[in-house]
Amino acid sequence: MTDRKASLSIEGNEQPIELNVRSGTLGQDVIEIAPLLSNNYFTFDPGFATTAPCESEITYIDGANGVLLHRGYPIEQLAANSDYLETCYLLLNGELPDDKTKTEFENIIRMHTMVNRSLENFFSGFRHDAHPMAMLCGVVGAMSSFYHDSMDITDPTHRLITAHRLIAKMPTLAAMCHKHYVGQPYMYPDNSLSYAENFLHMMFGTPCEDKEINPVLAKAMDLIFLLHADHEQNASTSTVRLAGSSGANPFSCIAAGIAALWGPAHGGANQAVIEMLEQIGDEKNIDEYVKRAKDKDDPFRLMGFGHRVYKNFDPRAKVMKKTCDEVLSELGLEDDRLLKIAKRLEKIALEDDYFVEKKLYPNVDFYSGIIMKAIGIPTEMFTAIFATGRTVGWISHWNEMISNPYRIGRPRQLYKGHKQRDYPAKK
Numbered sequence: 192m193t194d195r196k197a198s199l200s201i202e203g204n205e206q207p208i209e210l211n212v213r214s215g216t217l218g219q220d221v222i223e224i225a226p227l228l229s230n231n232y233f234t235f236d237p238g239f240a241t242t243a244p245c246e247s248e249i250t251y252i253d254g255a256n257g258v259l260l261h262r263g264y265p266i267e268q269l270a271a272n273s274d275y276l277e278t279c280y281l282l283l284n285g286e287l288p289d290d291k292t293k294t295e296f297e298n299i300i301r302m303h304t305m306v307n308r309s310l311e312n313f314f315s316g317f318r319h320d321a322h323p324m325a326m327l328c329g330v331v332g333a334m335s336s337f338y339h340d341s342m343d344i345t346d347p348t349h350r351l352i353t354a355h356r357l358i359a360k361m362p363t364l365a366a367m368c369h370k371h372y373v374g375q376p377y378m379y380p381d382n383s384l385s386y387a388e389n390f391l392h393m394m395f396g397t398p399c400e401d402k403e404i405n406p407v408l409a410k411a412m413d414l415i416f417l418l419h420a421d422h423e424q425n426a427s428t429s430t431v432r433l434a435g436s437s438g439a440n441p442f443s444c445i446a447a448g449i450a451a452l453w454g455p456a457h458g459g460a461n462q463a464v465i466e467m468l469e470q471i472g473d474e475k476n477i478d479e480y481v482k483r484a485k486d487k488d489d490p491f492r493l494m495g496f497g498h499r500v501y502k503n504f505d506p507r508a509k510v511m512k513k514t515c516d517e518v519l520s521e522l523g524l525e526d527d528r529l530l531k532i533a534k535r536l537e538k539i540a541l542e543d544d545y546f547v548e549k550k551l552y553p554n555v556d557f558y559s560g561i562i563m564k565a566i567g568i569p570t571e572m573f574t575a576i577f578a579t580g581r582t583v584g585w586i587s588h589w590n591e592m593i594s595n596p597y598r599i600g601r602p603r604q605l606y607k608g609h610k611q612r613d614y615p616a617k618k
Contacts, residue, residue: 195212196209196210196211196212197209197210197211197212197222198210199227201232204230208226208227208230208232209226210222210223210224210226210227211223215246216251217251217253217260218251218253221243233603233604233605235605239429239602243424244424244429244432244600245424245432245592245597246595247423247424247588247591248262248285248591249261249262249282249421249423249584249587249588249591250262250282250421250422250423250584251263251423252422252423252500252501254498254500254501254502254503255502255503256503257501257503257504257505257506258506259422259506259507261278261281261282261420261421262281262282262285262286264281264287265506266418266506266507266510267506267509267510269281269417270414270417270418270507270510271510273287273417274386274413274417275386275387275413275414275416275417275420275580276293276296276297276300276358276386277293278417278420278583279296279300279358279420279583280292280293280296282420282421282583282584282587283351283354283583283586283587283590297386299355299359300355300358300359300386301359301382302359302382303355303356303358303359303360304359304360304362304363304380304382304389305360305363305379305380306334306360306363306364306367307337309337310330310333310334310364310367311367311377313329313330313333314326314330314367314368314371314377315371317329317371319371319372319374320372321371321372322372322571323365323368323369323372323571323572323574323575324368324449324452324453324574324575324578326367326368326371326372327364327365327368327449327575327578328446328449328450328453329446330364330367330368331357331361331364331442331445331446331449332442332443332446333442334356334360334442335440335441335442335443338353338356338442341353342440344438344440344441344593345593347594350441350590350593350594351590353441353442353586354441354583354586354587354590357441357442357445357582357586358582358583358586361578361579361582362380362386362389362390362393362579363380363393365390365572365575365576365578365579366378366390366393366394367393368572368575369394369569369572369575370393370394372569372571372572373569375397376397376398377393378392378393378394378396378397378398379393380392380393384404385409385413386413386416387409387410387412387413387416388404388409390412390579391404391408391409391412391566392404394568394572395567405521407517407518407521408518408521408522408566410514411514411517411518411562411566412566414510414511414514415511415559415562415563415576415580416576416579416580417580418507418510418511418555418559418580419555419559419577419580419581420580420581420583420584421581421583421584421587421588422500422581422584424588425457426451426452426454426456426457427448427449427451427452427457427458427581427585428448428581428584428585428588429451430447430448430450430451431444431445431447431448431585431588431589432588432589432592432600433447433600434447434448435589435592435593436592436597436598436599436600437599437600438599441586441589444585444589445582445585445586445589448578448581448585449578452574452577452578452581453574458574458577458578458581459573459574460494460495460554460556460560461495461556461557461559461560461563461573461574461577462560462570462571462573462574463494463495463556464494464495464533464556464557464560464561465529465560465561465564465570465573466494466570467493467494467495468529468532468533469529471532472532473528473532474531474532474535477532477535477536477539480493481493481536481539481543485545493536493540493551494556494557495553495554495556495557495558495560496536496540496546496551496552496553496554496557497549497550497551497552497554498554501554502550503550503552504550504552505552505553505554505555507554507555508552508553508554508555508557508558511555511558511559511562512537512553512558514558514562515558515561515562518562518565518566519561519565522565522566524565527565529564530561530564530565533557533561536553537553537557540552540553541553559573560573563576
């Protein structure tokens, strides 16, 4: 809805340019800049930091006040009362399911957990030490070759089937990436288990023995998936939307999202936390590294503290902190070397004036990295697990875009190269 007008006066122009100002349900108003094109102007916004490329009803973030809403529900309430699959249903469909609908949805996901046996041959083509994210990019993109029966993106039923398949199969594929990486046999899904239990079964089980799933760890894993389910128009979600705007099939769009997430500035933050703890090495070195972190001329940075969006406490971190304490207590890891360093850093960040004034609180990556390390998940798998949880957000945004009128994404540029010049005459 257009609420009011803005007028842009440009030096040298006789008339100001009139622009519409639009208001959403929550958050900042936006200025429609399309009329600039007819006046021969673009906007310059590196990183699209102040650009809204779409309308969405899925997720809202208020970074200044530490608010994250999925379809209007605060993340704290979903973490306390919901679970990952119910949150998946909410993101996909806009409303929470009743008990019957939730059971039906869970059963649909269970029916889709297996992957085609041909994918095992696909995995065997990767080097033994291939990074899990490299494999995940490849196999998710390749899934488009298996499902010609439901690839019509204009058909809502096909889009829904694809969403179910991706949500169900991502844990299976992620676990297969891990098994290939460590040289163990693949474990098939056990559909008597919950979503998170099944993932841990496929990650750590072997054909030699049944491994009991610890309910505390399964609950923590489910929470990690839930807290990473969606985060508005971030780099990977925007990548999925941009790829989808060309009409590309959804599997290739999600593969594009995985590729974007792989970047260390995006999805690699929880892995960077563990690598930082390894670098610090011992509790006696903490003061030295904290001092370095405060020195703007020192390249060392404490990973897992502060957030680009949240200028307050990351609301997901509040939830994850409690679960982190539960996992460490359950596993008796209070004396683990790296985890002791992490707990000391957490205390410093919450109490030291420097960190408090700059609002460099521990974020969700800090706690999720510690939890996954405690569970026994290798750091190479951290981002693949992030991708597994985020798949529902990606496919929800893709479906929202495809379900409405949309245009192919085509950003512009500020050209700073040579003016037109002639090719030099040959001698």
